[in-house]
Amino acid sequence: MNVIGTKTLLSKEVRRFLRVPGQTVLSPLISTSLYFVVFGYSLGGRVQEVGAIPYIIFIVPGLVFMGMANNSFLNTSSSLFITKLQGTVVDLLAAPLGPTELLLGFIGGGMVRGLVVGLLTWAVAAAFTGFRLAHVLPTLGFVIIVTYVFSMLGFLTGLWAEKFEQINFFPIFVMLPLTFLGGVFYSVEALPEPWHSISLFNPMVYMVEGLRYGMLGSSSLSPALGASILGVVAVVATAFAYAALRSGYKLRV
């Protein structure tokens, strides 16, 4: 195990996104803040409460989830894709960095960006609603596994993509609809049939609800189920990424 190599790659990944904070940290923060203000205040006035929780507080975990998931994904996918595009992937391939080192470095970088954006989103929300953290450990567990899973999915997308357009395929066509339909802005429980049953096939629902359980103390679905789904996705995605790196898929011709 090349410990110094792994740390170097991780620190390079973090410095890379910190070099362009306007794009990587500030812009997601502004968009989630806008969601918060627009949905929280405009809709919040009508919806009032969801399961005894004021609407403006109810949407905070979903927004934190969105910030973390999107930014973890974007960091690994764009960093790996740009590395391939500008040819610096040669440096990584020629260096004594095996699949473990490469995954730890890239995934770690994506997780740090997801955590930074998630934390800042939460801080902005807290400025409006006050801090509220019901269960510290479950929240921390969900935060870690969400950033891990989406960093890994971003890594796989960056590995697979050959055009810039393909980098956006997963966030736009999969993540965005599933997140918006995943109970960020409403409780899935309140949906009429058949939408309620259909929604239960959306894995994002369990992730959002899991984080909601951690942060707000109650959720309409079992947080254990959410954690299990994330755990399964994490294991499968890691296995795929590891196998791809071992075989040299799309990196070595």
Add this chain to the structure above:
Amino acid sequence: MLEVRDLVKRFGALTALDGVTLDIRAGEIFALLGPNGAGKTTLIGAVCGLIRKTSGTVKLFGIDLDQDPVSPKYQVGLVPQEINFDPFFTVSESLFIQLGYYGKRRDPARVTEVLRALSLDEKASSPTRALSGGMKRRLLIAKALVHAPRLVFLDEPTAGVDVELRRDLWSYVRKLQTGGTTIILTTHYLEEAEELADRVGIINDGKLLLVEEKSALIRRLGEKKLEVRFKQKIEGLPEHLWSAGAVLSADGCRLSYVERKGRPSVGEILRLIYAAHLPVEDVETRRSRLEDVLLLVLRGAPKPEPASVPAREETLRGDELLGLAVRDK
């Protein structure tokens, strides 16, 4: 140091490497020569982990890359042919990152030393995208050397580098060799290979045509050309000159001769010219360069005999003994 056996790489129907077998000795400078698309970069890529080989084995420092593709890489440096740079970082940051990838701790003294050796010290804190083409090329070299590897691949290291800096780089490469580094280089400047290489390998269509000591190769396939200009027109050459292979130009004013293995030397021809009292005005000789030899090999010049030189001497001695024996009878 590096052992390549029956290495094959196919890209669909194209065979980029067709059973290449090659041994690189510790401490040598080896030049891999051949036309574009011959397989030079593919060969380097297969050794450095950029390319998935189709079959064959590659051993680096005695370790089979199929068994352990990672640990031999600590001792290898690669200057890739294509210029690449990470626009997010400065020149010295790029080198610190590279040091880290190779498991080495942050070492500002080492980074400064390498930057100075490549005349990049003034650009240490410039962003990499602000460098000129030649400077980017030198940064690639610095990145390949900063972790002090035992084996360095230089794939077209001086493309786009101006003449003066090229000379500096050559002396730096020689200095590296003196320090014990083994160097494998590909180049389009045959002068570079001629200047630096101990041995050359000539590759074409994915096949390694020959591997030979550079000086032995030039001696074996090289020629020396003699051009003599006369003060006035000559009416035909004396017999011993034309039978030796000298040729008189159609206007009778110039004599040309090519010295090859087994023919009289240029000196001998000159002696014959002066002995015949020909009115010499000017004499010019030119020795073959690696470039001429490379063209000959690519056109199908014979490979060196498989037997080593002493063995051939023994054979000669045997023939002589046989001759004596015949005469004795």
